[in-house]
Amino acid sequence: MNTNKKYIDQLSIDCVVFGYTHNQLKVLVPKLDFEGDFWALPGGFILQEEGIDKAAQRILEDRTGIKDIFLEQYGVFGEVPRNNLDLLNTLRATNEDKFSALKLKDYTFEWLSQRFISIGYYTLVDINKVVPKLTDIDQSIDWCDIKNLPNMILDHRKQVGKALDAMCLNLDSKLLGFNVLSEKFTMKELQHLYETVYDKSFRRSNFQKKMLDLDILDRQEKKFTGAANKAPYLYSFKQKTN
Amino acid sequence: MNTNKKYIDQLSIDCVVFGYTHNQLKVLVPKLDFEGDFWALPGGFILQEEGIDKAAQRILEDRTGIKDIFLEQYGVFGEVPRNNLDLLNTLRATNEDKFSALKLKDYTFEWLSQRFISIGYYTLVDINKVVPKLTDIDQSIDWCDIKNLPNMILDHRKQVGKALDAMCLNLDSKLLGFNVLSEKFTMKELQHLYETVYDKSFRRSNFQKKMLDLDILDRQEKKFTGAANKAPYLYSFKQKTN
Numbered sequence: 001m002n003t004n005k006k007y008i009d010q011l012s013i014d015c016v017v018f019g020y021t022h023n024q025l026k027v028l029v030p031k032l033d034f035e036g037d038f039w040a041l042p043g044g045f046i047l048q049e050e051g052i053d054k055a056a057q058r059i060l061e062d063r064t065g066i067k068d069i070f071l072e073q074y075g076v077f078g079e080v081p082r083n084n085l086d087l088l089n090t091l092r093a094t095n096e097d098k099f100s101a102l103k104l105k106d107y108t109f110e111w112l113s114q115r116f117i118s119i120g121y122y123t124l125v126d127i128n129k130v131v132p133k134l135t136d137i138d139q140s141i142d143w144c145d146i147k148n149l150p151n152m153i154l155d156h157r158k159q160v161g162k163a164l165d166a167m168c169l170n171l172d173s174k175l176l177g178f179n180v181l182s183e184k185f186t187m188k189e190l191q192h193l194y195e196t197v198y199d200k201s202f203r204r205s206n207f208q209k210k211m212l213d214l215d216i217l218d219r220q221e222k223k224f225t226g227a228a229n230k231a232p233y234l235y236s237f238k239q240k241t242n
Numbered sequence: 243m244n245t246n247k248k249y250i251d252q253l254s255i256d257c258v259v260f261g262y263t264h265n266q267l268k269v270l271v272p273k274l275d276f277e278g279d280f281w282a283l284p285g286g287f288i289l290q291e292e293g294i295d296k297a298a299q300r301i302l303e304d305r306t307g308i309k310d311i312f313l314e315q316y317g318v319f320g321e322v323p324r325n326n327l328d329l330l331n332t333l334r335a336t337n338e339d340k341f342s343a344l345k346l347k348d349y350t351f352e353w354l355s356q357r358f359i360s361i362g363y364y365t366l367v368d369i370n371k372v373v374p375k376l377t378d379i380d381q382s383i384d385w386c387d388i389k390n391l392p393n394m395i396l397d398h399r400k401q402v403g404k405a406l407d408a409m410c411l412n413l414d415s416k417l418l419g420f421n422v423l424s425e426k427f428t429m430k431e432l433q434h435l436y437e438t439v440y441d442k443s444f445r446r447s448n449f450q451k452k453m454l455d456l457d458i459l460d461r462q463e464k465k466f467t468g469a470a471n472k473a474p475y476l477y478s479f480k481q482k483t484n
Contacts, residue, residue: 008251008252008253008357008359009250009251009252010250010251010253011250011252011253011359046320046359048357049322050322051320051321051322052318052320052321052359053320053321073317073318075315076294076315076318076361078288078293078294078295078361079293079294079295080291080292080293115250115290117250117253117288117294119318119320169411169412170411170412
């Protein structure tokens, strides 16, 4: 048991970090530092004195080096059975030395092998603005294409799917917070982002009308391209005022 | 401590049951069976062998008699500090006899006074279709108007607000599940429901266009009123096919 009660029992947090760059949607997937293929979402536990949103930020920073990102809490994974016992037994069998020197400092095998309920958070970042760091619990950390994810432990693959569904719902209301485009962007750049996240094409005129109707954009000066008549307008997100 | 570990430590579930009837939105609020005004959402704890959605159903049935309702999990309340210690001390001071005979059978004072993180569920029901029952932990159970809620313990009032926000988001995608209207209904009845939930008026023509554009309604035969030319169309929700 976790006798000192540093962390809340049986409750974990998992983070899905979506990364966007030119027409590609990726997910940040660390690989655990054990022999074998153990890919997992960045996750961890909640300190007794820590709010869950803060815990999510700390866990993400500890596991990826990413700081101060707007994380959205989107769901809880709490069905039964849901525990790490099989995984822990496999790790112990195949990685005896590493396992006994365990990097899982604060917790025992028994504590970790309990049923866990996990609170899911996700975020969307510009891949070019974020440099994930390799920390000592992981062997590698990679941006994996959403359509080509590795096998992941537990229900982590399912979590990615649910997080994507949550992100697609009312995406327009969250883009200002996610800060994934440049401060000023063209309608085409915005359309590419939507097409990539939703994985489908939109007609240019429909898309533009829909976006303008949402009243979330401010139109800026034209982008200077040298050919004035073809220069596209630039837009920025309206700052929320409440 | 909860030595037998029947329930998961430090994790609770709270349910917001919205009730709708003719232009009124209410919330089901039980009053705890202690001297003093202790109003609370129906809530409880998660058994070790029980999925969280099932736990929410069981808790709601135990506390209100309401069975097999479509409950939507919408958020987690996990900031710090968040515990029942002040409440429990007040109850103990003012209700000594009742408190020592405690109806909180499975748990001790120490267990209950820990920090709790709560998973929030809500539902929307037709008040006329649901008859809440008074169970032995509560003194009374009432449908309270959303604009005139009593003082509630902990953050339960805030939970009602957050649940309402969640319900308003994409309400059209959930109405089939909530089953709050008759199987067939007029556009006017649907509009009244929206106006009550969102607490604002919509223009009739705009509302009708918006609803038809959503492609969630099937138009049925006209309602027979005796005056054929004025009979309104009836609608039903399209069954989801996936």
